[in-house]
Amino acid sequence: xxxxxxDDAAILRLGDRAECVVTVDMLNDGIDFELGRVDPRRIxxxxxxxxxxxxxxxxxxxxxxxxAVVLPKRGGRELAWQLFEGMLPLAERYQVAMxxxxxxxxxxxxxxxxxxxxxxxxHGPLLRSGARPGDRILVTGAFGGSLLNHHLxxxxxxxxxxxxxADYSLHAGIDVSDGLARDLAHICEESRTGxxxxxxxxxxxxxxxxxQDERTPREHALCDGEDFELVLAVPPEVARDLIxxxxxxxxxxxxGEFTAELGLRQRSSTGLITALARxxxxxxx
Amino acid sequence: xxxxxxDDAAILRLGDRAECVVTVDMLNDGIDFELGRVDPRRIxxxxxxxxxxxxxxxxxxxxxxxxAVVLPKRGGRELAWQLFEGMLPLAERYQVAMxxxxxxxxxxxxxxxxxxxxxxxxHGPLLRSGARPGDRILVTGAFGGSLLNHHLxxxxxxxxxxxxxADYSLHAGIDVSDGLARDLAHICEESRTGxxxxxxxxxxxxxxxxxQDERTPREHALCDGEDFELVLAVPPEVARDLIxxxxxxxxxxxxGEFTAELGLRQRSSTGLITALARxxxxxxx
Numbered sequence: 296x297x298x299x300x301x302d303d304a305a306i307l308r309l310g311d312r313a314e315c316v317v318t319v320d321m322l323n324d325g326i327d328f329e330l331g332r333v334d335p336r337r338i339x340x341x342x343x344x345x346x347x348x349x350x351x352x353x354x355x356x357x358x359x360x361x362x363a364v365v366l367p368k369r370g371g372r373e374l375a376w377q378l379f380e381g382m383l384p385l386a387e388r389y390q391v392a393m394x395x396x397x398x399x400x401x402x403x404x405x406x407x408x409x410x411x412x413x414x415x416x417x418h419g420p421l422l423r424s425g426a427r428p429g430d431r432i433l434v435t436g437a438f439g440g441s442l443l444n445h446h447l448x449x450x451x452x453x454x455x456x457x458x459x460x461a462d463y464s465l466h467a468g469i470d471v472s473d474g475l476a477r478d479l480a481h482i483c484e485e486s487r488t489g490x491x492x493x494x495x496x497x498x499x500x501x502x503x504x505x506x507q508d509e510r511t512p513r514e515h516a517l518c519d520g521e522d523f524e525l526v527l528a529v530p531p532e533v534a535r536d537l538i539x540x541x542x543x544x545x546x547x548x549x550x551g552e553f554t555a556e557l558g559l560r561q562r563s564s565t566g567l568i569t570a571l572a573r574x575x576x577x578x579x580x
Numbered sequence: 581x582x583x584x585x586x587d588d589a590a591i592l593r594l595g596d597r598a599e600c601v602v603t604v605d606m607l608n609d610g611i612d613f614e615l616g617r618v619d620p621r622r623i624x625x626x627x628x629x630x631x632x633x634x635x636x637x638x639x640x641x642x643x644x645x646x647x648a649v650v651l652p653k654r655g656g657r658e659l660a661w662q663l664f665e666g667m668l669p670l671a672e673r674y675q676v677a678m679x680x681x682x683x684x685x686x687x688x689x690x691x692x693x694x695x696x697x698x699x700x701x702x703h704g705p706l707l708r709s710g711a712r713p714g715d716r717i718l719v720t721g722a723f724g725g726s727l728l729n730h731h732l733x734x735x736x737x738x739x740x741x742x743x744x745x746a747d748y749s750l751h752a753g754i755d756v757s758d759g760l761a762r763d764l765a766h767i768c769e770e771s772r773t774g775x776x777x778x779x780x781x782x783x784x785x786x787x788x789x790x791x792q793d794e795r796t797p798r799e800h801a802l803c804d805g806e807d808f809e810l811v812l813a814v815p816p817e818v819a820r821d822l823i824x825x826x827x828x829x830x831x832x833x834x835x836g837e838f839t840a841e842l843g844l845r846q847r848s849s850t851g852l853i854t855a856l857a858r859x860x861x862x863x864x865x
Contacts, residue, residue, distance in 0.1 A: 394590035
């Protein structure tokens with residue numbers, strides 16, 4: 296094993312050269328989705344997409360998945376088919392082989408577990424631990440309000456990660472499942488750096504404005520999670536090139552920098568630097 | 581993908597040479613075990629052991645596992661630890677890295693899903709599809725009554741499979757999870773052969789005699805399942821050598837032969853050949 300628990304996926308060495316990237320995610324009824332309130336095809340799609348997103352976070356090319364599922368007894372057969380139907384277009388788009396599975400049924404609720412296997416590409420696997428002070432924080436897409444729809448329909452950033460990792464020297468990466476601030480903190484911890492976020496530059500998704508609660512759109516963008524966008528640590532000169540050329544279909548935004556000083560901080564448009572909580576709330580001191 | 585669904589595990593090709601064997605099994609409370617009636621350590625152990633048995637059936641060397649689990653909310657933390665404790669000795673014995681995982685909790689019952697990854701060894705992967713007419717049917721160990729204890733405490737035949745595949749030319753293999761007759765039928769189907777079982781030679785486990793129901797011990801041996809012994813298709817001269825030399829610690833028994841004529845049959849000690857049902861019952865015609 297070259298890389299064990301703690302990153303988005305594990306890396307195994309096979310034979311002399313080949314490296315195999317492995318990740319697993321289990322989705323559960325009532326926690327990750329509500330069966331009966333959503334088309335099961337979207338659940339199947341999400342179960343695959345979250346795994347592909349983990350591979351994208353490592354800039355690994357997806358090769359195959361194995362799927363284990365436990366179905367409620369009532370309607371289980373039809374449900375299994377719908378889950379599969381939901382996975383199929385995504386599997387085809389990314390040329391992922393459905394290599395095997397295990398189908399069970401019980402009196403309990405639906406649980407679906409996918410393990411995805413990929414191969415290392417380009418400049419090698421993108422780890423959480425490679426960020427260096429001075430690196431820019433680049434993100435794909437926009438953040439917040441994923442709960443309204445995006446968490447079921449998001450496009451894993453597979454192609455974007457492969458393209459970036461083939462043509463550019465990136466230092467670290469993660470996909471945002473826990474929330475932008477939290478996942479940025481994960482890179483910082485593994486890289487033993489801190490980060491300063493230029494708070495006004497954080498791209499806020501339209502859905503973040505549609506959330507009906509006490510949080511601001513920006514707070515949603517920082518804390519909601521399940522955006523499944525990439526957060527990258529990129530050397531400054533490479534970041535400048537990327538921001539200028541925008542070589543992938545999805546917008547890349549520079550939202551700050553990694554620092555030698557530990558901890559998450561935010562910089563306002565006036566230049567004021569304050570602490571940034573991992574849960575994304577902007578505390579006023 | 582070199583081999584997809586339908587065998588004990590899938591085989592993926594990575595890079596130029598390396599081949600990666602992948603299998604997944606999910607165990608569910610109330611189906612595969614009864615939480616509350618069994619030490620959770622034995623559940624964790626079984627969840628790993630069934631996957632190792634699938635790799636053994638392919639004569640693949642285990643490398644790593646990823647574990648996904650959904651825990652009941654009450655006592656979930658302690659349960660997770662106990663499951664892990666149960667896996668650990670087996671993982672250490674077979675030098676399997678615990679490469680990653682996904683831990684969830686809900687109001688539903690325990691489900692545990694392990695994906696195991698191995699590498700091809702010796703004469704290459706042992707498939708279900710390689711049996712040829714004239715091959716002998718060799719089995720490890722004894723069969724029946726697994727439900728009494730063995731299904732939780734069995735030793736996956738990893739070392740035995742690796743040793744046999746390194747030193748001998750085997751044609752096909754499977755591990756017995758569905759039952760000796762059923763799993764033998766799986767080899768036959770994939771190999772487009774039939775098989776004749778010398779019914780008096782089938783090794784019957786002591787536990788098969790302790791089952792308190794209407795079935796005979798022999799019927800238990802043929803149909804119970806979860807024995808997790810190996811069934812192998814072996815060329816006659818190799819089989820003779822193996823039976824004479826008994827090179828693995830576990831007894832190898834020759835229980836019959838693969839045939840060009842399709843279907844499962846049994847031969848009695850008097851030489852009478854009759855049909856053998858897949859569910860293992862000895863029908864009298």
